[in-house]
Amino acid sequence: MKWRLTGRYLVSVVLVVILVILFNMLLLLVFYSFQASQNGASLSESDRSLDRFTRGFTSELITDNGQIKVTEKGRKLLEEKKAWVQVLDETGKEVYAYRAPEGVKKKYTPMEVVNMYKYKEVDVYSTIFISEKRIGEVKYSYFLGFSNDYLQRFIFTFDVRDMWERFKSGSSLLLLVDGLIALLIGYVFSRKLTLPLNQLIDGIKRLANKDYTLHYQPKGIYKDVFFNVNHLSHQLQTIENERKKLDKMREEWIGNISHDIKTPLASIQGFAEMMKDPDYSFTLEEMREYAGIIEKKSLYMKDVIEDLNLSTRLRSTNVLLNRKKVNIVALARKIIIDLLNDTKYAHRNIDFQCDEEVIYLEIDEILIRRAMTNLLYNAMVHNEEDVKIAVSIERKEHTHIRIKDYGKGIKEEELAVIFDRYYRGTNTGESHKGSGLGMAIANDIIRAHGGEIRISSVIDRGTTIEIQL
The missing domain is CATH 1.10.287 (Helix Hairpins)
Structure with missing residues (x-):
């Protein structure tokens, strides 16, 4: 452009x-x-050329037995130029002529010679050039006439003062x-x-005012600019739609988090008020039961707050990885064992496979444990209790950790936002409420290690998550 x-x-x-x-x-x-x-004109280049030709023609005039004539070469030159020659003696009388037209005078006065040179001869329709040649003691004058309708001669006279004005x-x-x-x-x-610049300026003002509906016909010298403005308008419209969608998700997420925190907080507050009320008399067993409930609710709130804090740190790249050499096979096996040792998940079906016993990686063990735990936890809470979960590790060019469940699957439209900070799966039941940051935290941890995480799913056939480190 x-x-x-x-x-x-x-x-x-x-x-x-x-x-x-x-x-x-x-x-x-x-x-x-x-x-x-008005005044005539000066010689043209053609005039000057013919004038030189005329002066040089003296070499073609010779005498033979006392008679002047034109050489054979001179005759050929005259024929090529469509010209004729007339030679005069000192009295102005013709002594020789070649190709001279009819009507040419045979004798000229000095004034007539001057007029023949200055003006086109009316009778012969030729432009005349004059020169002379001395042979011995005799001086001859000769006319060369050129029959050319485009050749004109005028006398140019001027006053310098008039010309300046x-x-x-x-x-x-x-x-x-x-x-x-x-x-x-x-x-x-x-x-x-x-004109197109004014259109572009108007379009930019509309974009600045968040009017992303404009569309121009790309044409003219600003074709590429109009195309890019259209593209920018489309991109801004897409970003605006995504922003509105994200704002809505964030509002819903904040509402859910607020509700999830208020519920245990209300329990803690209620039991605390009962325990301090002198009108109530509790047994030691009841006090321990209430204290256990308060502790459980407090730990839940602590987990939510830690998720919020960790997610913020990961997104702002303020997390310094404590990398060390870790056997990822042993770590994965221990994570699965710890989950199955939890009484809530003791009956879950988790299968672990790996062809090697030792695969070392330079990782932050605590964060990788957190990521894998979140992914396994997500596979369990979003499916039926008897769902089969398979975990496998394979070493190729990179190390691949695969977590596959054979459960409900995830809808295609949810896959695109599964790792968003404010997304909470639709399969989550009342007993599985939390910060909604589990998958986002797992994704951020893997990417902080320079790895990749991919997810694929088919409804009623299950979901596969693959981690590459």
Whole structure:
């Protein structure tokens, strides 16, 4: 686009220059013709060439037995030039002629010789050039006549003062006309240049005012600019839609988090008020039961707050990884054992497979444990209790950790947002409420290690999560 715009600008400048030059040439031609019609004109280049030819023709005049004549070469030159020659003696009488037309005088007075040179001879329709040659003591004059309808001769006389006045007035007129031509072409070009620019400026103002509905027809020298503005408008519209969607998800998420925190907080507050009320008398067993409930609710709230804090740190890249060499096979096996040792998940079916017993990775053990625990936990709480979960580790160019369940699966539209911070799966029941950051935290931890995490799912056939480290 920049080259096209620059090219259009250069073409317009060159066009202005060419038109001005052509107009100036036209004016000069008109002025020259006018002067010629008034006072005659100077010799043209053709005139000067024929004048030199005439002076050089003396070498072609020779004497033979006391008679002057033209050499054979001279005759051929005259035929090529479509010219004729007439030689006069000192008295102006013809002594020799070659190809001279009928009607040419045989004797001339000095005044007639001058007129023959200055003006076109009416009777012979030729332009006459005159020269002379001395042979011995005799001086001969000769006419060379050229029969060319396009060859004209005029006498140009002028007054320097008059010419200066004409030059001043002509220059002023010329500058005025040249300026008008440049102004006209500049106006046409500026219209073509500024009209689409005004449209673009208006479009940018609309974009600044969050009006992303504009669409231009890409054409002209700003074709690429219009195309990019359309693309920008589409991108901004998409971003705006995503922002609104994210804002809605965040509001719902904040509402859910607030509700999830208020519920255990209400329990803690209620039991605390009962325990401090002197009207109530509790047994030691009841006090321990209430204390256990308070502790459980407190731990739940602590987990939610820690999730929020960890998610923020991961997203702001403020987490310093405590990398060390860890056997990922042993770590994965221990995570599965710890989950199955929890009484809530003791009856779950988790299968672990790995062809190697030792695969070392430079990782932050605590964060990787957290990520794998979140993914396994997600597979369990979003499926039926008897769902089969398979965990496998394979070492290729990179280490691949695969977590596959054969449960309900995830809808396609949910896969795109499964790792978003504010997404909470629709399969989550009342007993599985939490921060909703588990999958997002797992994704951020893997990416903080320079790895990748991918998810695929088929409804009623299960979900597969693959981690590459």
